[in-house]
Amino acid sequence: MKTVLLLPAFIIAATVPVSLPDSTGEISTYQNGAVITADGKIQLSKLVSNQLSFAHHNYSPLFIGNKGWFYVNKSGDLVFTVTYDNGPDEFHSGLARTKVDGKYGYIDSNLTIKIAPQFDAAFPFSDSGIAKVGNNCTLESDGEHSRWQCEEFFLIDTSGKIVTDHFFE
Numbered sequence: 001m002k003t004v005l006l007l008p009a010f011i012i013a014a015t016v017p018v019s020l021p022d023s024t025g026e027i028s029t030y031q032n033g034a035v036i037t038a039d040g041k042i043q044l045s046k047l048v049s050n051q052l053s054f055a056h057h058n059y060s061p062l063f064i065g066n067k068g069w070f071y072v073n074k075s076g077d078l079v080f081t082v083t084y085d086n087g088p089d090e091f092h093s094g095l096a097r098t099k100v101d102g103k104y105g106y107i108d109s110n111l112t113i114k115i116a117p118q119f120d121a122a123f124p125f126s127d128s129g130i131a132k133v134g135n136n137c138t139l140e141s142d143g144e145h146s147r148w149q150c151e152e153f154f155l156i157d158t159s160g161k162i163v164t165d166h167f168f169e
Contacts, residue, residue, distance in 0.1 A: 016065030018048050027063075034064050042067070042078055049076065058109050061088040071096070071111055079111045084124070093125035093158050104133070106160075115160035121148035129158045 018033025033048040042064060052060040052072060059071040061081075069088035070078045082089040082097040082104070089096045095106040095114060105117030106125075120137035134150030141147075155164045 016067070018044065018062055018064050020048070020051060020060065020062040021053075036065070036067075042070075044072070044076065044078075059111055063088075071107070073111050077111055079107055081107070082122075089124065093127065093129040095125050095131075095158060097122050097124065106131075106158075114158070115156070121150050121153075125158060130155050130163060 015032045016034050016036055017029050017031045019027050019029040021027055028051070030045065030048050030051075033045050035043045035045070037043065044062075048062070052062070054060055054074055059073050061069060061071055063069050064078075067080075069081050069083050071081055071088065072078050080098055080100070082099055084090065084097075091109055094108055098105055098107045098113065098117065100117040103117035104119045104122035105113055106115040106122070108114045119133040119135060121134035123132045125131040132153055133156055134148055134153045136151035137148045138150075139146050140149055154162050157163050
């Protein structure tokens, strides 16, 4: 007869480093800044939570282990954001990109999903409130740079409404 030892979830959890910009823009890294629990949830350490700056926004950016960039609000809610130019995706026309289950959508500065993740590719919004999105896409890389090749692209407004018929590239 085999004996099976069941371990509590907190033993399976892993600590990961967290990096975040300070008020001058310098990045500080806290080696045990977060715990990823057995069920995949991320819990920030008290030290990291105390370092978050909300002086200019309702959110603060942070980089978690090998998970990527996130925005966190004052309540501690975390929302994944796309990495753009080695940092978190910036808000344009009030929205930033997020990715959930392999699909792209957009969040507002309250970290509320405003356009549901439904696209295979998504670009930042322009200052005029238009973004290019695509479906049936593959990501091609030439080493340092990547680009989407999509069967169809659309232009959408900040409500997610398609503003042109699809076009092909």
